Amino acid sequence: MLLLALDTATPAVTAALHDGRRVLAEAGGTDARRHGELLLPAVDRALREAGRALGKVTAVAVGTGPGPYTGLRVGLATAAALGTALGIPVHGVGSLDALAYGAGLAGLEGPFTVATDARRKEVYWARFADARTRLDGPAVARAADLPADARALTAVGAGAALYRDAFATVRDDLPAHVSAAALASLAAERLAAGDPLDAPRPQYLRRPDAKVPAGYKAVTRA
Structure with a gap:
């Protein structure tokens, strides 16, 4: 098994690789406004540090939140795209x-x-x-x-x-944000035990901040 784990439910943008026995590598950064910019470079760094090719990944585990709408969907959309491109399963794990x-x-x-x-x-x-x-x-x-x-x-x-x-x-001495290494370890443990994992669906818990404007101004053709 070569499990790629991702999470963007918090300001931490994090990716890790797990081989079923241990975490091989983890990479990421913390920036609540740059999830889309940071995630794929983090995946690339984790792959390079582990000395593995993306094509060797056999499954993806992604944090399902809860988290803010914009950040959370970056990880879920990326996981879905990788799963489709590689033809591998995508599992959800609560962040x-x-x-x-x-x-x-x-x-x-x-x-x-x-x-x-x-x-x-x-x-x-x-x-x-x-x-x-x-x-x-x-x-x-x-x-x-x-x-x-x-x-x-x-x-x-x-x-x-x-x-x-x-x-x-x-406890300020304990993790403040989600670590993909911990997410990968939890997913790998559940998979090894035969326990079901969640579907890779977002837990938003509330509606997004962005709303469709009301009262559009009517425009007529000249």
Whole structure:
């Protein structure tokens, strides 16, 4: 197996390769406004660092969010295009699940809450029993409006750091954004166990900021 993992659900634009046993390479950058510019170069760097050709990839795993509309669709559209071009399966993995898994790899034991920045003074959040077991979510809300039991737990992620007063404890030493290496490891673990992965469909949770203008001015031909 040679699994290519991508995620653009947070400001981190990240790609990684996994051979079924370990992560071979990871590349990316952090820029909330340049997902489309950064993703394919990150894929290329990961392939070069791993010494593998794109044609050898046997599956793609992509973060399904939740995340902002514009950034999230970059990863999903790229994964779909690669899957079609290479004739390989594309699997979805919840981005909050991947962030929780990464926190577990960094030593965090459950239960805990994951929160990423959803803008509009809100967070995307989920509550976990441990790094592999989601109990609640994903959902979107103001941090102060999360259930009391979720706010009382240790919290990780950029959303928790942004609204730290809403949480009992925020772990700044743990990953703030999704890592494709963690996403790849989680996907590879599930595939090896025969567990089903998600469909590669976006979890937007709310409508995009952009709206169709109302009240078009009528134009008549001269």
